[in-house]
Amino acid sequence: MSASPLVMCYGEACVDYVASGVTQLPKWGRSHAIRSLKRYAGGNGLNCTIALATIGVTTPVPVLKLGGDADAEYIRQNLIEAGVTNRCIELGLITDPQMVTPSVVVMVQDREPADRAFLHSNPYPERDYSGKSTPSITELDGALDGIEERVRFHHFSGVGHFDALTNSRIGMIVQKIRDRCSDAVITADTVPVKALETRSLRESIKYFLEQVDYFLPSDVEAQMLTGKPALDFSEQALRLQLLYGCRNVIIKRNSAGVFCRGESGGEWIADSFPVRKVVDSTGAGDAWCAGFISALAKGQSLEDACRIGNAAGHFCLGNEGPSMGRESYADLESLVVRVEPNHRSVFISYARESSEVMHDASKSLEDLGVQCYTDVRNMQIGQIYTQIKKMIQSADAVLLIIDEESRKSAYVAAELEIAMAEKKEILPIGMKRYRDEFFSGSPVWVWVRDNFHFHELKSGGLSKGMAEVANKLQGRAKK
Template identity: 30%
Template sequence: MTSVQSLDVVTIGEAMAMFTAQQSGPLADASSYVRRLAGAELNVAIGLARLGFGVGYVTRVGADAFGEYIRRAIAGEGICTERVITDPRFPSGFQLKARTDDGSDPRVEYFRRGSAASTLSTADYDASFFTAGRHLHLSGVATAVSDSLRALLHAALDGMKQAGRTVSFDTNLRPSLWPDAQTMVAEVNALACKADWVLPGIEEGEILTGRREPEHIADFYLARGAGTVVVKLGPAGAYYKTARGEQGTAAPFPVTKVVDTVGAGDSFAVGVISALLEGQPLARAARRGNLLGSLAVQVAGDSEGLPDRSTLDRLLADKDHA
């Protein structure tokens, strides 16, 4: 398991038990489920840990069966659990996910109100833990969970920037967790505009910026302080642009059959972040993001398609020689 002394990346979020229906159709008709792990930021943590990065994850879980399962699963991925706190006052969150057989986004129902993770606050900010890493990753999902958790995200982001670390932010919108669209846009952008690397989806970017073209979405964040923006274009690949004027489009990796779209954006983030932390050019980072996103949609589960280092190296070599 990763120790604090060997951290590369730290992230914050809510880890949940996820129950995926085994039968396609409405959740109300499902009679059997498979238990898996869920959480947008945790998916990124898992993906980076599998690629050999030292990863620390900050969350709270309940003193219940879900919490024990989550803690064991996180530790099993080699992620540092020093800041995974068990809080007996509140339950762990969980979710139900429908199964689809046509490649459409599955319905997800959340049971996370009043969860242990929602009580995360600035009291959970330990500067020595965070700055032990060289990079912080945040997303719009944790931003939506509670006011106190959102305050922690700001404290962590500000602290890491002051310490000279880099920060990535995946906009990752969850409208159902917000009181209204206006609040969502304001709060997500408040964090995104302070990050170094911003990773919006094309549809999310339109909601957040009011702009339709990928370059214009990128310009919105570059004008407000971001250094690099990579816009996810789904089946069309990705567009990237930097404050230095570098820009381009990374071609997609076609997928014959889409099994589960949930987690594709998180996998994309793993690809981009891992490559940039390795010092790879932005074009190759976006390409790796596309590759990992394509792997994610071909399997059931949010993180099950994330490769280890040897698998990634083999896949990249195969693609380079194709």
């Protein structure tokens, strides 16, 4: 069929009607002007298929379900124009005459971050609303049986909105994939549907996620799946591995890039690339997945694949509609080489009584693209001092949370001594009154008092202070 690797892309297809420039939703009986209303081929599976074809490294097979109507023909034409071969289209597309190809109205906010709201049509008007038009377990099985070639890459879009993935027979599908290709790579992302918060769905998709090599949720979806929205990204990723057996977890964090936790426990952040103006975020996650899969197909490391994914998402954010434009893999590589992301990190030193502040500070910083090391999340049993020293050495700076308990903590004092010995910048946050009340005696604390100003931890000061910390680490802090 093709010399390039095949990718079976399973998911949903629809027609998107994108309303751009929406300043507010009108009340009943009222109307508002918008900038434009345009039609696009959309849906997570279709978006990823088109992005894969555009990037040009792989040959995608779109395992998507359509009705027997004019919108289905419109989607077929879009696949052809994107470079998906007729052979792949015939192998993958599933036609259900009883189904109406879904339509989605996408309302795009007229200011950054160009957030969206959606209205979905019912693909089966004669039934109660289901909102689902993904292939059934039988249709997935048939798609695999219909292709004779060796397929290494399999991407499932829309976990949580894909009934087949909760079916007890999904194990048979995964086993068939592995039997046909022993080194098969299975990737999956999800969608932020309310059902992700239900225990029954979370339990029913567990078996499938255990089989996935790379799980690619957004930050919101990770929170919904773990049931712990207050956790930072490291804890979210670890919890996904523990609860669902996910091997490698990559959490997409919108403009902050992605947080990665590998199968061996290694963690890192792949920073995003600056976008001059976010036009429309529709399809950016699907484009990211396409870039990531393309890089894996090229033999890139997990970290480099995340950077290529970030580049694909970057180009999608600058375009209207769910597509990333016409950028090839060479264009993605060029962006990665041309724009070196800032890899910023801090070690957070704190007393146990300040754990809540530590978690809030960590989340704020990671939302701003700063990797955070703490003794809680990154510690292994034994050799505690050595591990703390290694984390401080790896960090760009030390964030010191100052309160009455930290002043008494021998651990905090030891961490500060390591930071001073390693000539690390120390960034204190605390209440101003602490400066004069008890920063005396120990040379460490006198040095902290005399050399740094304090960020207030009240009246919204934490988030402002963390933004200043992030800017300082970027070398752009105002003097």
